[in-house]
Each structure stands twice: as C-alpha cells, then as structure tokens.
Amino acid sequence: xxxxxxxxxxxxxxxILRGIDLTVNAGEVHAVMGPNGSGKSTLAQVLAGHxxxxxxxxxxxxxxxxxxxLDPEIRAQQGIFLAFQYPVEIPGVSNAYFMRAAYNEIRxxxxxxxxxxxSFADLMDEKMKLVEMDSDMLSRSVNTGFSGGxxxxxxxxxxxxxxxxLAVLDETxxxxxxxxLRIVAHGVNSLKRPDNATIVVTHYxxxxxxxxxxxxxxxxxGRIVRxxxxxxxxxxxxxxxxxxxxxxxx
Amino acid sequence: MIESYLRGFERISASGGATAxxxxxxxxxxxxxxxxTLGFPTTKNEDWHFTxxxxxxxxxxxxxxxxxxxxxxxxxxxxxxxxxxxxTLVFVNGxxxxxxxxxxxxxxxxxxVPLKQAYxxxxxxxxxxxxxxxxxxxxxxxxxxxxxxxxGAVVHIEKExxxxxxxxxxxVSDTSAGAGTAQPHNLIVLDRFAKATVIESYAGLDGAGxxxxxxVTEAVVGDGATLTHLKLQRESEQAYHVGTLDVRQARxxxxxxxxxxxxxxxxRTNIYTELRGDGCGATLNxxxxxxxxxxxxxxxxxxxxxxxxxxxxxxxxxxxxxAHGVFNGKVYVHPAAQxxxxxxxxxxxxxxxxxxxxxxxxxEIFADDVKCTHGATVGRLDETALFYLKSRxxxxxxxxxxxxxxxxADVLESIELAEVREGLEAATLRRYIxxx
Numbered sequence: 001x002x003x004x005x006x007x008x009x010x011x012x013x014x015x016i017l018r019g020i021d022l023t024v025n026a027g028e029v030h031a032v033m034g035p036n037g038s039g040k041s042t043l044a045q046v047l048a049g050h051x052x053x054x055x056x057x058x059x060x061x062x063x064x065x066x067x068x069x070l071d072p073e074i075r076a077q078q079g080i081f082l083a084f085q086y087p088v089e090i091p092g093v094s095n096a097y098f099m100r101a102a103y104n105e106i107r108x109x110x111x112x113x114x115x116x117x118x119s120f121a122d123l124m125d126e127k128m129k130l131v132e133m134d135s136d137m138l139s140r141s142v143n144t145g146f147s148g149g150x151x152x153x154x155x156x157x158x159x160x161x162x163x164x165x166l167a168v169l170d171e172t173x174x175x176x177x178x179x180x181l182r183i184v185a186h187g188v189n190s191l192k193r194p195d196n197a198t199i200v201v202t203h204y205x206x207x208x209x210x211x212x213x214x215x216x217x218x219x220x221x222g223r224i225v226r227x228x229x230x231x232x233x234x235x236x237x238x239x240x241x242x243x244x245x246x247x248x249x250x
Numbered sequence: 251m252i253e254s255y256l257r258g259f260e261r262i263s264a265s266g267g268a269t270a271x272x273x274x275x276x277x278x279x280x281x282x283x284x285x286x287t288l289g290f291p292t293t294k295n296e297d298w299h300f301t302x303x304x305x306x307x308x309x310x311x312x313x314x315x316x317x318x319x320x321x322x323x324x325x326x327x328x329x330x331x332x333x334x335x336x337x338t339l340v341f342v343n344g345x346x347x348x349x350x351x352x353x354x355x356x357x358x359x360x361x362x363v364p365l366k367q368a369y370x371x372x373x374x375x376x377x378x379x380x381x382x383x384x385x386x387x388x389x390x391x392x393x394x395x396x397x398x399x400x401x402g403a404v405v406h407i408e409k410e411x412x413x414x415x416x417x418x419x420x421x422v423s424d425t426s427a428g429a430g431t432a433q434p435h436n437l438i439v440l441d442r443f444a445k446a447t448v449i450e451s452y453a454g455l456d457g458a459g460x461x462x463x464x465x466v467t468e469a470v471v472g473d474g475a476t477l478t479h480l481k482l483q484r485e486s487e488q489a490y491h492v493g494t495l496d497v498r499q500a501r502x503x504x505x506x507x508x509x510x511x512x513x514x515x516x517x518r519t520n521i522y523t524e525l526r527g528d529g530c531g532a533t534l535n536x537x538x539x540x541x542x543x544x545x546x547x548x549x550x551x552x553x554x555x556x557x558x559x560x561x562x563x564x565x566x567x568x569x570x571x572x573a574h575g576v577f578n579g580k581v582y583v584h585p586a587a588q589x590x591x592x593x594x595x596x597x598x599x600x601x602x603x604x605x606x607x608x609x610x611x612x613x614e615i616f617a618d619d620v621k622c623t624h625g626a627t628v629g630r631l632d633e634t635a636l637f638y639l640k641s642r643x644x645x646x647x648x649x650x651x652x653x654x655x656x657x658x659a660d661v662l663e664s665i666e667l668a669e670v671r672e673g674l675e676a677a678t679l680r681r682y683i684x685x686x
Contacts, residue, residue, distance in 0.1 A: 048641050051633065076643035088638040092656030092663070101652065102642035109643065141660075158642065 001026050001063060001197050002047075002166055008057035008222075009046050016042045018222035019058070024166070027194045031208055031233060032201045034219035035241045040201045041085055043219070044170040047199075048082035049075050062166070076102075077109035079165030079196075083155040083172050090142040095154065098142045099124070099161055106162055127160040131187045149180035156187040163191070168199045173207035185210030205237035220245050252289055254310040256282065259397055262313075271369055274399060277381045281396035288390045300576040300608040301547045305516055306490050311431035311462045313398060314343040317424050321455065323350060329453050329484070330418060331673030336449070337362055338418040339403045344432025344463070346401055359408035360446075362417055365435065368404035375406060380437055383468035384496035384522075391492045391518075395466040398433040402465075405437070407444035409472070416447040416480075416667060421465070423486065425457040436467040440475040442500075447478040447667055452493065454486025454513065462490040469495065471503040473527065478506040480670055481521075485513035487542070494520040501527025501556075508665055509536035509548060509565075510674060516545045524553040525561070525587075535664050536565040537674075539681065540573030540605070547576035554587035554617075563594040566661045568654060568682075569605035576608045581622065583615040590617060594624040599631070599657050631657075648683075655682045 002024040009017040016039045024030055034040045046053050047060065049072035060067040067075065090098070103123075104114040115123070124138060131153040143151050152172055159167055169188065173181055188198065188211050200211055208216075208230065216232040217224045218241070226232065226244055236244075259282045270278075290307035291298040321342050330336055339362060340350035346364035353362045361372060368376050386393035403419045419436060438448055452463055463485060471477045477497070485491045491514040497505050509519050523532050538546045546569075552561045567575045577596045598607040611624040631653045639649035658678045665671040 050637055071646065072637060072640040073643055073645050073649075076641055082641050084638065084641075088632075088635050090635050090638070090653070090656055092659035093652060098639075098642075098652075101648070102639075102644055105643040105645060105648070141656075162642065 003061040004058070005060075006058035007046070007055065007060060009042060009053045009055045011042070011053055015056070016053070016222055017046065020222070020224060022217065022224065024197050024199060026197055028215065029192070029198045029200065029211065029213045031213035031216045032199060032219055033203070033205070033216060033233065033236060035245075036203070038219040039222040040219045041170050044082060044168045044199070044201050047168050048072060048080060073105070076162075077106055081159050081162055081164030081167045083152075083159060083167065083169040085170040085172075085174065087143045087151040087155055089144045091144045093142050094139055095142050096124070096138040099158060102158070103161055123161065127157055130160050130190055131157050132183050133157060148175040149177065152176055152180065152184055153187070156184050160187060160191055165196050166199070167191070167196070168201065170201045171203060172200075173202055173204060181207065182210060205233045208233045218244055251308065251310055252286060255394060255397070256286060258313050269366065269369070270400070271373065271377070273377055274369070274380070278397050278399050281386055281393045281399070284386055285390060285393035285397055288388075288393060291390055297549065297578070300578070301516075301518060301545065303516070306462060306492070309429065309462070311429055314345070314430035314432050314461070316345040316347070317342050317426040319426070321347070321350065321422060321424055325455055326350060326420060326422065329420060329422070329451055331669045333669045336416050336418040337413075338420055339364065341401065341403075341419070341421045341432075341434060343423055343426065343430065344401055344421065344434050357411060357413060359411040360413055361404065361406040363404055365400070365402045365404055365437075368437075372404060372406060375439060376404060376437065379439060379468060379470055380435075383470060383498045384466050384494060389494070391464050392466050392494055395433045395435055395464050399435050400433070402435040402437070405439065405446070405448060407440045407446045409441040410443045412445040413447070416449050418449045418451065420451045420453075421463065422453050422455050423458045423461050423463070423489065424455045425459070429460055431462040431464060434463075434465045436465070438467065438469040438477065440471050440477050442473040443475055444472065445476045447480070449480045449482065449670065451482045451484070452491060452513070453484040454489055458486040458489065460488040460490070460515070461486070463493070465493045467493075467495045469497040471497060471499045471505060473500045474502045475500070476504040476506070478666065479508070480665065480667065481507070481509045481519065482670075483509070483511040483513055483517060483519065485517065487513065487515060487544075489514045491517040493518070495522065496520075497523040499523060499525050499527065499530045499532065502529040503527065504531045506533045506666070507535070511536070511538040511546050511548070512540075514546075515543065518547040518549070520549045520551075522551040524555055525559040526555050528556050528558050530556070530559040532559070532561040533664075534561070534563040535661055537658055537661050538565070538567040538575055539658065539678070540567070540575055541570045542573065543571070544573045545576075546573065547578075549578045551580045552582070552592070554581070554583045554590045554592065556586060557588040557590070559587065560591040561593070564661055564664070565596045566657065567598040567607060568601065568658055569598060569607060570601040572602075572604040574606050577626070578610045578612070579624070580612045580614070581624070583613075583617050583620050583622065585616045587617045588619045590620040590622065592620070592622040596626040598628050599654065600628065601654065651683045655679055658682070
C-alpha cells in the first residue's frame with residue numbers, strides 16, 4: 001500500500017528526515033516511536049503533504065502512485081488521513097458543516113453521490129457512539145474551546161466518518177488521560193479492516209497496550225535505527241531510547 | 251459644499267420651517283452656526299486621519315423630499331430578513347412613511363413614533379434629551395444633522411418593560427434619492443430596568459444612486475436597563491453614509507451593540523458610549539465587508555467614567571479588491587473608573603494585494619487599578635487551518651472560501667437575535683462561498 005524509499009525532508013534549512021525506508025501493507029499496524037526531535041511527527045506531516053516541509057530526496061509510492069506529487073486534498077480523497085497532534089481550531093465553522101463538506105468531497109472523488117444533511121446526521125449518530133461524543137459537539141465550531149481529549153476524539157471521529165485506507169495518527173495519545181486514551185484506542189481498533197492500514201506515531205509505549213502493532217520502528221536523527229515486532233516497544237519501555245541511539249552512533 | 255447647506259437652511263427658515271417647538275428651532279440655529287464654523291474635517295483632523303470626506307464635502311446634496319412614487323412593502327421584506335412581527339417605522343429618503351410602517355401591537359409602556367409626533371406626545375422627554383447626548387460642539391456631521399433636525403424616530407420604553415420583539419427603524423433610499431441627502435435623527439430612551447432591541451437599517455433600494463445619509467441616534471439607557479442595538483448599513487454602492495450612535499449609560503445598565511457595514515462608496519460609523527454609572531457593561535461588536543473601491547470607517551469610543559464597569563469590543567473585517575477599511579477604537583478610563591475591565595480587538599482579513607486597513611486601537615488610562623487589553627491583527631488566511639481542511643479532502647478553493655466565511659461568522663455568532671444572525675450568516679455565506 002505504502003512504500004517509502006530513502007526519504008529526506010527539510011523544514012527551511014534544517015534537514016529533519018535523513019533517509020527513511022518503510023513499507024506498509026494493507027491490514028497492518030505500524031508503530032513509529034522515537035525521542036523528541038527524532039522526526040516522527042515530520043514523517044506523519046510529510047505523508048499528509050504539509051507545506052512547511054520540503055522533500056529533498058527519495059520517493060513515496062502509495063497504491064502505485066507517486067504520493068509526493070499529489071496535493072494534500074487529493075491525498076485525502078485517495079484515502080490518506082492524518083490525525084493531527086495539535087488539531088486546529090476553526091471558529092465560525094460548525095463541526096457538522098465541516099465533516100459533511102469533507103465527507104462529500106471524498107465521496108465526489110470516488111464518483112459517489114453527495115449525502116443529504118439528514119442521512120449525514122444518521123451517519124454521525126452512529127459514528128459518534130464509537131468515540132463516546134455528545135451530539136452537541138456537532139453544532140460547536142471545529143475544535144474551538146474543545147478540551148485536549150475532545151480534540152483527539154474529534155480526530156478519531158473524522159477518521160471514522162472518512163474511512164481512510166491509510167491512517168496516520170500523530171501522537172494522538174499525547175496529553176490524554178487514561179479514559180480518553182481507551183476511548184481513542186477503541187475507536188482506532190474498531191476501524192481496523194483487512195484492507196486498511198494504520199501508522200501510529202507515538203512517544204510512549206503506553207498507547208501500544210491498547211493498539212497492538214504488527215511492527216515497531218524506532219526513529220532517531222531522522223532515520224529508522226531499529227525495526228521489530230511489538231516486543232521492541234516493551235524493550236524500549238524498559239530500557240529507554242539511549243541504548244539504541246548509542247548503537248546507532250557506534 | 252458648506253454653502254449649499256447654508257442656503258438650504260435659509261430656505262427652510264424663510265418658509266417658516268417645519269413645525270417644531272421653539273427649543274428645537276434654536277437648537278437648529280446653533281447647530282448650523284457651529285457647522286459653518288467647523289466646516290468639513292480634513293485628514294489633518296486626528297479623528298479623520300484615514301478618511302477623506304472630500305467626496306461628500308465637494309458635492310452639493312439637496313435635502314430630500316418624500317419620494318414621488320411609492321415604495322412597496324415587498325421591496326422592504328428582505329431588509330427585515332422576512333420577519334413579519336417586528337415593530338417597524340419606515341423612512342423613505344429620510345421621511346417617515348406611515349403607510350409602510352407597522353408599529354401597532356406595541357406593549358403598554360412602549361412608544362415608537364416619528365419625531366414630529368413625539369413633539370406632541372412626549373414633549374418633555376424629547377426636550378430633555380434631544381441634542382444633549384450627541385453634542386455637536388466638535389462634530390461637524392452631528393452639527394449638520396442637528397441643523398436639519400426634522401424627521402426620525404423616537405423610542406421610549408418605560409421602566410421595567412421588556413419588549414419581546416425588536417423595534418426596527420428602517421431607512422431606505424429609492425431611485426428618487428438621486429444626489430440628495432437625508433438627515434434623520436433618532437432618540438432612544440430606556441427607563442430603569444427596561445429592556446429592548448432596536449435595529450437601525452440603512453439600505454438603498456434597486457437603482458438608488460449617490461445619495462448621502464447623515465444620521466444621528468442618541469440613546470439613554472437608564473439604571474439596570476439593557477439596550478441591544480444593531481446597526482445594519484447596506485446602502486447603495488455609490489452612496490455616502492455617516493452614522494453616529496451616541497449612548498449614555500446609567501448605573502448597572504448594559505449596551506450590546508453590533509455594527510454591520512457592507513454598503514456605500516464611503517461610510518463612516520461612529521459608535522460612542524459613556525459608562526456614567528457604577529457596574530455598567532458595554533459590548534461593541536462589528537463586521538465590515540468591503541470590495542471594489544469602497545471605504546469603510548468605524549470609530550468607536552468607550553468612556554469609562556465610573557468604577558466597576560466592563561467593556562468588550564470585537565470588530566472584524568474582510569476586505570477585497572481595492573477596499574480601504576479603517577478601525578479607530580478608543581477606550582478612555584477616567585481617574586475615578588477603578589476596577590475597569592476592558593478588552594478591545596480588531597481583526598481584519600485582506601483578500602487581495604490592494605485591499606488595505608488602517609487600524610488604531612487606543613487605550614487611555616487615568617486610573618491605576620484597571621485591567622485593560624487591546625490588540626489588532628491584519629492578515630491573510632491561516633495556513634495551518636487551510637492545511638487542516640485540505641488534509642480532510644476539501645479542495646483548496648473551497649477551503650479558502652470556508653475560512654473566509656468562518657472569519658466573519660465568528661463575530662456574527664455574537665448576535666443574539668436569531669433572524670438577524672441567521673440572515674447575515676446566510677448573506678455572508680452566499681457572498682463568500684460559491685454554491686456548487
């Protein structure tokens with residue numbers, strides 16, 4: 001589904017990703033871990049097409065196409081979804097309007113009919129149960145005045161509505177208490193299907209108790225320094241990152 | 251030109267003038283004298299630094315008579331967003347139109363009449379306040395307006411009366427307005443603990459041209475009373491509009507003001523309030539939407555005279571084309587006004603390279619125990635928010651339109667009256683979002 005080869009990316013003059021190689025197949029959950037500043041959030045943002053980052057070398061192939069040549073909205077229409085680490089507040093646009101606009105754009109891109117407001121409300125009712133959100137969140141402006149937990153649940157709600165093929169969760173667990181973490185993880189697990197894939201970017205092993213990955217990759221200095229199974233996450237939890245960083249340098 | 255107004259004044263005086271009590275005649279006389287002395291302001295005048303009134307000053311505007319052919323109720327319905335149960339006084343070309351008005355079914359204790367009728371029915375009230383709140387000493391346009399004091403609306407809400415439905419003062423100009431001028435003058439008095447919403451609308455009907463509206467509204471808000479005032483300026487695109495709202499607030503009173511400005515080639519809106527009692531609150535919000543060569547100026551002044559009052563102010567604007575916006579917001583905190591809590595914000599979105607805004611939030615504080623902040627931003631659409639929308643599959647163009655609308659909707663949300671809020675939201679949505 002996704003093949004990243006020798007990916008280099010910079011923000012301004014600063015090179016952050018220095019040669020990432022990663023392959024993700026349908027049905028898989030990949031965890032990308034690493035210390036602060038290792039480039040894991042940059043990787044997530046580059047996949048979504050954030051304009052602040054420039055890809056200087058390498059390639060990303062998604063479903064057989066050159067992902068990097070696509071605008072962010074086209075990537076989303078083709079099934080890529082980024083759950084933001086810091087979801088953006090948009091005062092003046094209701095959550096309901098926003099989600100219906102997004103849903104319809106994605107349906108249009110798939111050659112499907114737009115959905116009417118009433119059918120959409122039914123769909124939302126069902127999806128909101130998944131993340132235990134009250135319906136009054138729909139009439140509020142997008143993320144505006146939401147608590148940290150509400151914002152993250154709102155991201156997962158969008159993911160549930162848009163049904164991406166490849167979801168990238170950028171530190172969705174940061175700043176969440178244990179109850180919110182369980183709700184978010186439950187949402188992600190419920191959306192898992194044999195034909196979609198998830199990349200979970202996280203600083204802590206904690207999230208991976210709830211979303212069990214098939215593969216764990218450790219990022220340091222803009223490169224993947226170690227890949228393994230879910231046990232690697234436990235090892236990191238016990239030993240920290242330092243031993244890997246030392247090995248990488250050695 | 252000053253001379254044309256002086257001649258107009260002579261003509262009215264010579265013909266005996268319109269019926270008015272003696273005090274009103276002498277008020278007019280001192281006003282025309284003051285107007286002659288002051289003349290039109292130049293951009294050297296600090297209050298007019300960013301707005302040249304030359305287009306108004308250099309033209310001759312005839313004082314308008316009532317229109318010769320009728321305006322219909324159907325033409326007015328959209329200006330009230332289809333609402334049919336508002337208490338409405340209609341003025342065409344600045345002249346009261348009894349047939350189009352529907353001020354019936356007012357609750358007891360509420361008076362809504364044209365000025366000439368108020369001279370008869372509320373003589374003491376009118377004499378007590380008219381010309382006393384909006385003084386013309388240093389204000390050319392107020393002096394000019396007062397010199398031609400003749401028509402307008404008087405609203406009086408007696409103590410403890412709450413008016414459930416809004417009072418609408420609807421001023422329209424039609425094709426016969428030509429290059430004429432209307433000088434309406436309104437007075438709103440809320441006795442203690444009264445509560446009312448007053449909407450002032452200014453609109454050009456289809457075909458209305460380069461007329462000049464110069465309006466003054468005086469409002470007195472009694473102890474514990476609440477006045478919600480909505481000003482909707484939707485003049486014709488060639489028109490000139492100068493409008494002043496001057497409010498005086500007594501102890502524990504509240505003013506909630508919203509100014510929506512989208513019409514006229516050149517417009518200036520003044521919203522002034524004096525918090526003259528302990529425990530008052532004033533909320534001044536506004537939205538200006540400009541395009542083409544429009545010039546849209548707002549000047550607000552909040553005078554914190556007494557302690558323990560708060561003021562909140564949020565003005566937002568969206569400017570496209572070569573439009574020029576001005577926001578000049580002053581907050582004065584007098585020495586006695588301890589514990590003043592003031593917040594003032596002006597945010598403008600510029601959609602084109604040629605659009606411009608001059609923003610000048612001003613705080614002058616003479617008390618030492620106060621909490622006041624102010625700030626202004628001028629900018630383009632938030633790139634982070636654009637990326638967020640695009641990352642959800644929303645096309646770049648749609649995302650831009652949606653954020654533009656949202657920028658305006660954010661302040662429109664503060665309007666409590668649903669018909670106006672939803673009406674302005676729908677109009678703004680139509681303006682900025684292409685319907686597919």
